[in-house]
Amino acid sequence: MSKIEEQYLARTARSAERGKAAEAVMPGGDTRAAGYHPPYPLTLERGEGPFVWDVDGHRYLDLVGNYTSLVHGHAYPPIVEVIRTGVGRGTAWPGRCEPQIALAQRLVERVSSVEKVRFTNSGTEAAMLAIQIARTVTGRRRILMARHGYHGGMDDTETGFFGSEGVHTLVAEFGRAESFEQVLSERGNEVACVVLEPVMGSAGIIPSPPGFLERVRDAAHRAGALFVLDEVICLRLSTGGAQKIYGVEPDLTMFGKLIGGGLPVGAVGGRDDLLAVCDPRAPRIFHSGTFNGNPLTTAAGTVAVEELTADRIDQMEQWATRLAEGLRAVAAGVGLPFSINHAGSLLNVFFTEKPPPATLVRSDGELITQFHLASLNHGLFFAPRGMIAMSTVMSDAFIDEAIERARGALADVAAGQV
Ligand SMILES: Cc1ncc(COP(=O)(O)O)c(C=O)c1O
Incomplete structure (x- = not known):
């Protein structure tokens, strides 16, 4: 078990316990395949603006907005x-x-x-x-x-x-x-x-x-x-x-x-x-x-x-660009191969020199899995496959905080590679 996974288990005891209850009544404790990831997904409790909270009381910067659907964040x-x-x-x-x-x-x-x-x-x-x-x-x-x-x-x-x-x-x-x-x-x-x-x-x-x-x-x-x-x-x-x-x-x-x-x-x-x-x-x-x-x-x-105006669409695109640039810079800092697909307010990150074509079996599968889990440990929530979506309720400061947290997550991933 990686240090990243050990840390995840240590900080999400209540999520794990609710996961056991869920497994007793739902296959894999799950009812939505896209969000599943090992060892178990978080059990969430609340969302507000661009943040979600889990049942262990941790706050996460929500970078996926229920898989792009919450374009104005939670409880707008x-x-x-x-x-x-x-x-x-x-x-x-x-x-x-x-x-x-x-x-x-x-x-x-x-x-x-x-x-x-x-x-x-x-x-x-x-x-x-x-x-x-x-x-x-x-x-x-x-x-x-x-x-x-x-x-x-x-x-x-x-x-x-x-x-x-x-x-x-x-x-x-x-x-x-x-x-x-x-x-x-x-x-x-x-x-x-x-x-x-x-x-x-x-x-x-x-x-x-x-x-x-x-x-x-x-x-x-x-x-x-x-x-x-x-x-x-x-x-x-x-x-x-x-x-x-x-x-x-x-x-x-x-x-x-x-x-x-x-x-x-x-x-x-x-x-x-x-x-x-x-x-x-x-x-x-x-x-x-x-x-x-x-x-x-x-x-x-x-x-x-x-409320999804042209100005807000532009603003979200600018935040996506800011985030993409920041992520590229921190990934370069830890020496991991890294690339991003970007369309407007949507991003997907990859641990390969170039984004791959559409595939279900990614060559960077282990790295993206570790990065996703490490990101959760650092209070960043996005799709396990690396998909990120902006919402209109973010801010420059929010994006900068996301980059700083990603820096910590990437450092953990890089440390696990040596
Ligand atoms: C492109 C696309 N089409 C259709 C769907 C299905 O939508 P729903 O999950 O509301 O059934 C999704 C869901 O993620 C999607 O991404």
């Missing part, structure tokens, strides 16, 4: 206020409501490819709905996605996440348009839609190279397939989402995370004629959901979206 006062006001009027109504209309309006105003919206309760459900719409309008079954892309926990997209083709899933290589073009020229007549993130998120914040998205979209259209962009993470990159930055309009867009203001959410937006398959006056899909567009989520989400 304007969101707390709408939830507090709303909850007294009931949490879910079996009918349309004003906050739902407001959030749909915000998405239509902001994202130019979106004419109509349907709400779901997670990004996974948004993927399910987008794929169902594509299958309905094309009469085809297959989807084509990037190898190791993540579009939620459903079996058709999970196959591709793990890297292989499945019964309904074809895969091609992210960033290599010719790889998608080849699959589409050979098997395009089986493909209902191509699903892509403009910046691959969970695979390591990998931006699309110039021209990639256009070429894939054009190849999809030549094959008669829909082109779907997954903006569950990327919406935060501009007021119009990553599709505005890249100048590529998809047929359908998947949303999630930040548009719920911290509550569970998902949505599909897109062309009127495509979303029309869900129109209950002439439905081709029975798209329903007990909590779809519920008033609490949509009221919180409306505030989150409205």
Whole structure:
């Protein structure tokens, strides 16, 4: 056992004890694969602004904001206020409501490819709905996605996440348009839609190279397939989402995370004629959901979206740059190979000279694992795979403190290497 791990065990006794209780009733004591890490993840108790606290009473600088969804941090006062006001009027109504209309309006105003919206309760459900719409309008079954892309926990997209083709899933290589073009020229007549993130998120914040998205979209259209962009993470990159930055309009867009203001959410937006398959006056899909567009989520989400202004998006990008530069400098100071992928307010760190392509098995697996654990010991919380997301409630001082704590964590990692 490394010193880093010994220290983690010593400072998180109550988390460990709650982990045992969790293991008795949940497989691996867990209900969300992405955040799991050995020896056990922390048990958390509270979040406020850009901080979270564990049950052992430690405060952490939260550098991941519930995996990018808390773009305004924890318990953001304007969101707390709408939830507090709303909850007294009931949490879910079996009918349309004003906050739902407001959030749909915000998405239509902001994202130019979106004419109509349907709400779901997670990004996974948004993927399910987008794929169902594509299958309905094309009469085809297959989807084509990037190898190791993540579009939620459903079996058709999970196959591709793990890297292989499945019964309904074809895969091609992210960033290599010719790889998608080849699959589409050979098997395009089986493909209902191509699903892509403009910046691959969970695979390591990998931006699309110039021209990639256009070429894939054009190849999809030549094959008669829909082109779907997954903006569950990327919406935060501009007021119009990553599709505005890249100048590529998809047929359908998947949303999630930040548009719920911290509550569970998902949505599909897109062309009127495509979303029309869900129109209950002439439905081709029975798209329903007990909590779809519920008033609490949509009221919180409306505030989150409205308050994500262009200035704040720029400010978050500046903090991400400041953090990336600081991390590079401290890593160079301890002599570890180090690289960072950076897109706007999102970063992913790697202990390799250059960021790797999308992969599930990282060559720096041991180093990133040690750095993540050492960072927790130093009061820094981010995704075990090294993903970091800014929030609007950070500050220069917060970023500088994060760099100082990372300096300590990196020193521990370097000490463990000798
Ligand atoms: C790009 C992307 N799509 C879809 C999802 C699934 O969203 P959810 O976790 O809300 O089901 C995620 C979740 O991390 C995601 O990162």
